[in-house]
Amino acid sequence: MSTKAYSIKDIAQKANVSITTVSFIINGKAVEKNISTAVIKRVEEIVKAVGYKPNQVARSLRTGSSKIIALIVEDISNPFFASIARLVEEKAYKRGYKIIYSSTENFPEKMTELINLFKSMQVDAYIISPVQGAEKDIQSLMNERKPVVLFDRYLPSLAANYVGVDHFKASYDATTHFASTYQKHIALVTIDLEVQQITDRQEGYKKALLAFDLPFREHLVLKVPFNQQKEETVEQLVGLFKEHKEIDAVLFATNYLAISGLSALKKMDKLVNDNFKVIAYDDGEVFKLHSPQISAVEQPVEEIAEKIVSLIFKQLNTTEVVAKEQVVLPAKLILR
Amino acid sequence: MSTKAYSIKDIAQKANVSITTVSFIINGKAVEKNISTAVIKRVEEIVKAVGYKPNQVARSLRTGSSKIIALIVEDISNPFFASIARLVEEKAYKRGYKIIYSSTENFPEKMTELINLFKSMQVDAYIISPVQGAEKDIQSLMNERKPVVLFDRYLPSLAANYVGVDHFKASYDATTHFASTYQKHIALVTIDLEVQQITDRQEGYKKALLAFDLPFREHLVLKVPFNQQKEETVEQLVGLFKEHKEIDAVLFATNYLAISGLSALKKMDKLVNDNFKVIAYDDGEVFKLHSPQISAVEQPVEEIAEKIVSLIFKQLNTTEVVAKEQVVLPAKLILR
DNA sequence: CTGAAAGCGCTTACAG
DNA sequence: CTGAAAGCGCTTACAG
Numbered sequence A, B: 001m002s003t004k005a006y007s008i009k010d011i012a013q014k015a016n017v018s019i020t021t022v023s024f025i026i027n028g029k030a031v032e033k034n035i036s037t038a039v040i041k042r043v044e045e046i047v048k049a050v051g052y053k054p055n056q057v058a059r060s061l062r063t064g065s066s067k068i069i070a071l072i073v074e075d076i077s078n079p080f081f082a083s084i085a086r087l088v089e090e091k092a093y094k095r096g097y098k099i100i101y102s103s104t105e106n107f108p109e110k111m112t113e114l115i116n117l118f119k120s121m122q123v124d125a126y127i128i129s130p131v132q133g134a135e136k137d138i139q140s141l142m143n144e145r146k147p148v149v150l151f152d153r154y155l156p157s158l159a160a161n162y163v164g165v166d167h168f169k170a171s172y173d174a175t176t177h178f179a180s181t182y183q184k185h186i187a188l189v190t191i192d193l194e195v196q197q198i199t200d201r202q203e204g205y206k207k208a209l210l211a212f213d214l215p216f217r218e219h220l221v222l223k224v225p226f227n228q229q230k231e232e233t234v235e236q237l238v239g240l241f242k243e244h245k246e247i248d249a250v251l252f253a254t255n256y257l258a259i260s261g262l263s264a265l266k267k268m269d270k271l272v273n274d275n276f277k278v279i280a281y282d283d284g285e286v287f288k289l290h291s292p293q294i295s296a297v298e299q300p301v302e303e304i305a306e307k308i309v310s311l312i313f314k315q316l317n318t319t320e321v322v323a324k325e326q327v328v329l330p331a332k333l334i335l336r
Numbered sequence C, D: 001c002t003g004a005a006a007g008c009g010c011t012t013a014c015a016g
Helices: A008-015 A019-026 A037-050 A056-063 A079-094 A108-120 A135-143 A167-180 A196-211 A230-243 A255-268 A285-289 A301-316 B008-015 B019-026 B037-050 B056-063 B079-094 B108-120 B135-143 B167-180 B196-211 B230-243 B255-268 B285-289 B301-316
Strands: A068-073 A098-103 A125-128 A148-151 A161-165 A186-191 A221-224 A249-252 A277-281 A295-298 A326-329 A332-334 B068-073 B098-103 B125-128 B148-151 B161-165 B186-191 B221-224 B249-252 B277-281 B295-298 B326-329 B332-334
Touching: A008 A019, A008 A037, A019 A037, A056 B056, A068 A079, A068 A108, A079 A098, A079 A301, A079 B079, A079 B098, A098 A108, A098 B079, A098 B098, A108 A135, A125 A135, A125 A301, A135 A148, A148 A301, A161 A167, A161 A301, A167 A186, A167 A196, A167 A249, A167 A277, A167 A295, A167 A332, A186 A196, A186 A230, A186 A255, A221 A230, A230 A255, A249 A255, A255 A277, A255 A285, A255 B285, A285 B255, A285 B285, A301 A326, B008 B019, B008 B037, B019 B037, B068 B079, B068 B108, B079 B098, B079 B301, B098 B108, B108 B135, B125 B135, B125 B301, B135 B148, B148 B301, B161 B167, B161 B301, B167 B186, B167 B196, B167 B249, B167 B277, B167 B295, B167 B332, B186 B196, B186 B230, B186 B255, B221 B230, B230 B255, B249 B255, B255 B277, B255 B285, B301 B326
Parallel strands: A068 A098, A068 A125, A125 A148, A148 A161, A161 A326, A186 A221, A186 A249, A249 A277, A277 A295, B068 B098, B068 B125, B125 B148, B148 B161, B161 B326, B186 B221, B186 B249, B249 B277, B277 B295
Antiparallel strands: A295 A332, B295 B332
């Protein structure tokens, strides 16, 4: 039963040629190496007959390339990351690469550990949604000339490839939409992380208020602690809405904050309508099926994934140093 | 800049010992092998100083173990699979294993290809949500004594480890709930796959009707083609609800069917209430935030993941043949 | 047109 | 208490 896998040696023996010849043939170098058609045919038939697959581990050890790409995100089950994971997998697979993933839960130590682990696995390239404090680790990867693409979060101190969304514009547009429909007390619900893609959203909100001569009111900006339990966030939001009855519009800076927000409203029996408008971040079925439907800032997942993969393979396909690119894609404001 | 990684040889040289000694020390066999404390200390200090990490690829080639577990599902971005992926990753990571994933999109050929690929990567174990027609491939894995755990879908012809949910009981209970609140025309919306976990849901529905002396009406069961576009499904559902105005309850057999169903209702401006009840499959924020809230059959994701991982490691931790287990967990009917 | 041999970085049976 | 050496399964520079 327990059929030991065939090795290149077995094939060579069966075909009565050297393993060199077999290697050339299975690697498509037969013609280049002037192997006779008779030999090629004989070897290929044996390969097919016994179902021989070259041992990738041995190949990796010899070539230094594993055909594996690491995907490091905060949480693979987050719908945004799960979608990216799916699309990236599909695109990489077509090019003969597999994806190995891991979730950092936003811990820099976990990030360090993961990168070391992946290094020792001779992973060929890295797609990373970085945490604050991962700069040295990522820099070390780049020093070793490993293809790296950061996404979602930007690390300003790092000259790295990056694919993300224009969060400033997204929240500027969202806030502008509120202001242009004469909402006067626009709240922003965000998290207390000092990372660029979050602060950008706050800046966009501020600047849009300014453009409409609306005052920036500190107390209308709620910064929810990162990693806080949902129940607690809902409580905080109920508090905010009760305390500031003048609020007539809310922009939520993340998907899950918007979900907590809608839960809070449901709890309070408060309706979303022209006197209380809502825009969520990242679109999803939740928002489409809500009554009324909820407007949302949609990140272009397909384009993000495509860009990530193309940047990775641009590096993988050359030994030269490729100029770093920072790609910022527009989000789409979907009004409902 | 491009610092080549240190090898065991480098460490041995620096420490003035053989690579054998270094190997024993880094593998925790120093005491067992009676290495002197002085040597141990010297080597450990050098290892730490240069940040040496053993090359996993070389180790894999030598030992035949990669410390990688393959996760093969239909679609990693499906929330159910994404949650499982997350939990399995976390649990495996704690035990020193990493997860490599791939989506089959329900194609048996992709499944075959993936398994061959993973074999050549010397993956240590397999967690698979199988497609119909993958029996031989999975059997070949088991013949090679690779730990395998199937989940979500059961393949009756295979004596394999399996973790899943009692779908018969889940839909029996859901239908019973409808019947006991005097709904008379209970529809079932399912897909046209002849896999056990789907047919079980139909059987549960049928048997529950029978128990309440309700007739089984063919035209109240809609079998949506697998892989059909959402828009088309919504149209079909609108058609069903319009044509059969007598329907007063609907059980949806999957998460996405329920979402299509709610979209259809929204489109028709038809409300969910005591005259038209709905139960969805797999719980989620969509159902909690819907107005009114939607009842749902919830699969115990945490328990499923825990059981999968424990079955995998039971096999990984022994060389003996472990008796196969079929674990069927109860779903939870959440009434709202 | 084809092959012998070195070497990728480890682990481990064997020897002393 | 420690080391020399074989070998895991490949690829490739070199030789003929």
